[in-house]
Amino acid sequence: MKKKNQMRRADTVVVLDFETTGLSPTMGDRAIEIGAVLVEEGRVTDRFQELMNPGFRISGFIESYTGITNAMLRNAQPCDEVMDRFANFIQGHNLVAHNASFDRRFLDAELERINRSYTGQFACSMLISRRIYQDAPNHKLESLVRFRHIETDGTFHRALADSEMTAKLWLLILEDIRQRYDISETPFSLLQTVSRTSKTAVHRFLSTR
DNA sequence: TGCCAGGCCCTCTTTAGGGCCTT
Numbered sequence: 093m094k095k096k097n098q099m100r101r102a103d104t105v106v107v108l109d110f111e112t113t114g115l116s117p118t119m120g121d122r123a124i125e126i127g128a129v130l131v132e133e134g135r136v137t138d139r140f141q142e143l144m145n146p147g148f149r150i151s152g153f154i155e156s157y158t159g160i161t162n163a164m165l166r167n168a169q170p171c172d173e174v175m176d177r178f179a180n181f182i183q184g185h186n187l188v189a190h191n192a193s194f195d196r197r198f199l200d201a202e203l204e205r206i207n208r209s210y211t212g213q214f215a216c217s218m219l220i221s222r223r224i225y226q227d228a229p230n231h232k233l234e235s236l237v238r239f240r241h242i243e244t245d246g247t248f249h250r251a252l253a254d255s256e257m258t259a260k261l262w263l264l265i266l267e268d269i270r271q272r273y274d275i276s277e278t279p280f281s282l283l284q285t286v287s288r289t290s291k292t293a294v295h296r297f298l299s300t301r
Numbered sequence: 302t303g304c305c306a307g308g309c310c311c312t313c314t315t316t317a318g319g320g321c322c323t324t
Contacts, residue, residue: 112324116306121324153303157324193308194323218322219309232322249324291310 104132105280106185106212107262109254110198111158113150117201122146123171124160126178127251129259130185134266136259140181141252144174158249172206179208186280190233190258192216215280217262219287223294224265233257240264273298 108128114121124146130138143160145168155161168174189195192214203209221231228239234248242260247253266278269286275298282301289297 110324114305115324118307119305121305124324154324189323191308191321191323194306197307198324216309222310222321230321 103134103279104130104185105188105215105262106130106182107188107217107255107259108182108195108199109189109251109258110195111154111160111249111251112198113146113148113154115194117198121198122148123175123198123202124150124154124165124168125158125251126174127253127255128178128181129252129255130181131188131259131262134263136256138181139252140178142174142177143168144171145169146171160250171202175202176206176208179203179206179210182210182212184211186212187214188217188258188262189214190216190254190261191218213280213284215283216287217258217265220265220283221261223286223289223291224268226291233261236261269298273301275301 106128108126110123111125112121112123123144125143126140128140129136143165145165147170149162150160150165193216196214199210218231221228221236225231225236225239229235233254237244237257240261242257242264244257245253265283269275269278286294286298
């Protein structure tokens, strides 16, 4: 029983997604929305979603791309306050994001500003999808949602909606690996290894588990 | 108005270049 509970804790992840003013925190870009879901034992048990005011006007492109407007951000709380609460939300959990290198850069940059940190490790649903779903048309989140017939209300490029869909994709990836390779457990460390294994070697790796 | 970065991965590769993905 103890071993089973330990495995369950290892399977707990926070799936997160940032909307931002651009692509690079080192070029001055900031977060404008964070969305995240806590996934425990195969289902979403908690959610986090907040807009945040970056302290400057966002571009028309970002308004159009995300649907988040300057008017919506005018009365939002500053990034520092929102990210302080988000640091509490992710405390102690491993993290998942689609193209995780992007979200990790913004998470690191925003938390560094407020002298907060996190202990969890990242896994990337995009890198794993490239290995597990090699016949997908491409590996954009929206395309994978269609490819795996994931239910959606049609909202994309908003933080909570994208994190919810990434969480559903994550759970399908785990289920597909279990079924395809007859594996009973898919701990976080296994998925991290999959994301680092070459596309040509990943089938052999999982077949020998 | 239009552009910016960075990690991963493939190939016509590794003394490089370019596409994919994220906003």
